[in-house]
Amino acid sequence: MDPVLITIVVAAIIVLAAVVGGAAYAVPALRRRAERRQLDSGADSASEGSVPADSVPAGTVTTDAPRPGVVETKPPAQVLPTPPAVEVPEPTAGRLVRLRARLARSQSTLGRGLLTLLSREHLDDDAWEAIEESLLTADVGVKPTGEIVERLRERTRVLGTREVGELRALLAEELVAAIGKDTDRTLHTTPHDDRPAIVLMVGVNGTGKTTTCGKLARVLVADGRTVLLGAADTFRAAAADQLTTWASRVGAEVVRGPEGGDPAAVAFDTVKRGIQDKVDTVLIDTAGRLQNKTGLMDELGKVKRVISRHGEVDETLLVLDATTGQNGLAQARVFTEVVDVTGLVLTKLDGTAKGGIVIAVQRELGIPVKLVGLGEGPDDLAPFDAEQFVDALLGETA
Numbered sequence: 393m394d395p396v397l398i399t400i401v402v403a404a405i406i407v408l409a410a411v412v413g414g415a416a417y418a419v420p421a422l423r424r425r426a427e428r429r430q431l432d433s434g435a436d437s438a439s440e441g442s443v444p445a446d447s448v449p450a451g452t453v454t455t456d457a458p459r460p461g462v463v464e465t466k467p468p469a470q471v472l473p474t475p476p477a478v479e480v481p482e483p484t485a486g487r488l489v490r491l492r493a494r495l496a497r498s499q500s501t502l503g504r505g506l507l508t509l510l511s512r513e514h515l516d517d518d519a520w521e522a523i524e525e526s527l528l529t530a531d532v533g534v535k536p537t538g539e540i541v542e543r544l545r546e547r548t549r550v551l552g553t554r555e556v557g558e559l560r561a562l563l564a565e566e567l568v569a570a571i572g573k574d575t576d577r578t579l580h581t582t583p584h585d586d587r588p589a590i591v592l593m594v595g596v597n598g599t600g601k602t603t604t605c606g607k608l609a610r611v612l613v614a615d616g617r618t619v620l621l622g623a624a625d626t627f628r629a630a631a632a633d634q635l636t637t638w639a640s641r642v643g644a645e646v647v648r649g650p651e652g653g654d655p656a657a658v659a660f661d662t663v664k665r666g667i668q669d670k671v672d673t674v675l676i677d678t679a680g681r682l683q684n685k686t687g688l689m690d691e692l693g694k695v696k697r698v699i700s701r702h703g704e705v706d707e708t709l710l711v712l713d714a715t716t717g718q719n720g721l722a723q724a725r726v727f728t729e730v731v732d733v734t735g736l737v738l739t740k741l742d743g744t745a746k747g748g749i750v751i752a753v754q755r756e757l758g759i760p761v762k763l764v765g766l767g768e769g770p771d772d773l774a775p776f777d778a779e780q781f782v783d784a785l786l787g788e789t790a
C-alpha cells in the first residue's frame with residue numbers, strides 16, 4: 393500500500409479513537425453533574441425551614457468526585473430511601489403576635505366592632521346596648537359583659553374620652569382586666585430531679601386533643617426540651633397513628649398500647665419509659681369519651697392513680713373547642729369535676745367570631761387559659777398572653 397495512504401488511515405483511526413473516548417468520558421461526567429445538581433436541589437428542599445443548613449442532607453447519596461482521565465464504569469450513584477426529616481419547630485416566643493391575623497373574625501366582631509361603636513358621636517343608651525350585644529355575640533358571657541360595659545360606661549363618662557386612640561387604650565385595659573392580667577399561666581413542663589414533668593391532655597373527643605399533644609410536643613422541642621408521648625387514647629385507633637406522625641416530625645417517640653387496651657397501662661408505661669430515658673417532659677393523650685360522668689371518672693381517675701406511682705401529674709390540660717362557645721362549657725365542667733384541671737387550651741380560635749369565650753371559660757371554670765390553637769398547621773399553637781391577645785383583637789388600625 394502507498395505509504396501516504398497508510399499514514400492517512402492510521403491518523404484517521406487515532407482521531408476516531410480520541411473522539412469516541414472523549415465522548416465516553418463526557419457522558420458520565422455530564423450525568424454526574426446533572427445528578428449532583430439534582431441532589432443539591434433535593435438537599436435544599438429537604439432543609440427548607442426544617443433541617444439546619446450544615447446538617448447532612450436527607451436522602452444520603454455517595455458519589456465519588458470524577459477522576460480526570462478515568463472513564464467511570466461504576467453504575468450510577470444509588471439514592472438511598474430518605475429518612476423522615478426531623479423538623480425544627482418555630483420558636484414559641486411571639487407566636488401569638490405572628491398568628492394575630494388568624495383572629496380575623498373575632499377582630500371584626502369584638503375588636504373593631506366595639507371600637508366603632510365606642511367612637512360614635514353620642515354614646516347614648518342605644519350605643520351601649522349595641523356594645524353589650526357585640527360582647528354577648530362574641531361569647532364573652534352575661535356576667536363579664538355586664539361588668540365590662542358598666543366600667544367602660546363609667547370611665548368614658550368621667551374621663552370624657554372621645555379620641556379613638558384613648559378609647560382603644562380604655563377598651564384594651566378593660567378586656568385585659570376581664571381576661572386576667574396577672575393570672576399565672578405557667579405551663580409546668582420542667583423536669584424534676586428524678587423524673588420528667590408529666591402533662592395529661594383531657595377533653596371531649598374532636599376538640600383537638602391529639603393535635604394539641606402533637607403541637608405542644610413541638611412547642612416543648614422548640615424550647616429545647618426532650619419529649620415522650622403516650623397514646624392513652626386507645627379508644628380511637630387512628631389517634632395513636634396520628635400521634636406517632638406528629639412525634640416523628642420532631643424526632644420524639646410514642647408509647648402505645650393495643651387498640652381498646654387499658655389507657656392507664658399506656659400512661660404508666662409512658663412515664664416509666666420517660667424516667668428510664670431521662671426525658672424532660674412526658675405528654676399523655678387520653679380518650680375523650682363523655683359516655684357518662686362515672687365512666688369518665690373511672691377512666692381518668694385510674695390513669696391519674698397509676699401515674700402517681702411514679703409521681704404526681706404536673707399539668708392537666710383541658711382542651712376546649714372555641715367554636716362550640718358556651719355549649720362546650722357544660723361538658724368542660726364535667727371534666728373539672730372529675731380531674732384537677734390546671735390549665736385550659738382553647739383550640740380553633742382561628743376563624744371564629746367567638747373570641748370572647750376566652751373571658752367566659754376562665755370566669756366560669758376559674759382556670760387560666762394557657763395555650764390557644766389558631767389553625768391546623770403544626771406551629772399554630774401559641775402560649776396565651778392576655779395583652780397580646782387583646783392587642784391582636786383590636787387590630788392595628790384603631
Ligand SMILES: Nc1nc2c(ncn2[C@@H]2O[C@H](COP(=O)(O)OP(=O)(O)OP(=O)(O)O)[C@@H](O)[C@H]2O)c(=O)[nH]1
Pocket residue numbers: 595596597598599600601602603604625628631678679680739740741742764765766767768772
Ligand atoms: N382550625 C383549627 N382546627 C384545629 C385546631 N386544633 C385542632 N384542629 C382540628 O380539629 C380536628 C380534631 O382534632 P383531633 O386532635 O383529632 O381531636 P381529638 O380531641 O384528639 O379527637 P378524639 O381523638 O376523637 O378524642 C382535626 O381536624 C384538627 O386538625 C385549631 O386550632 N384550629
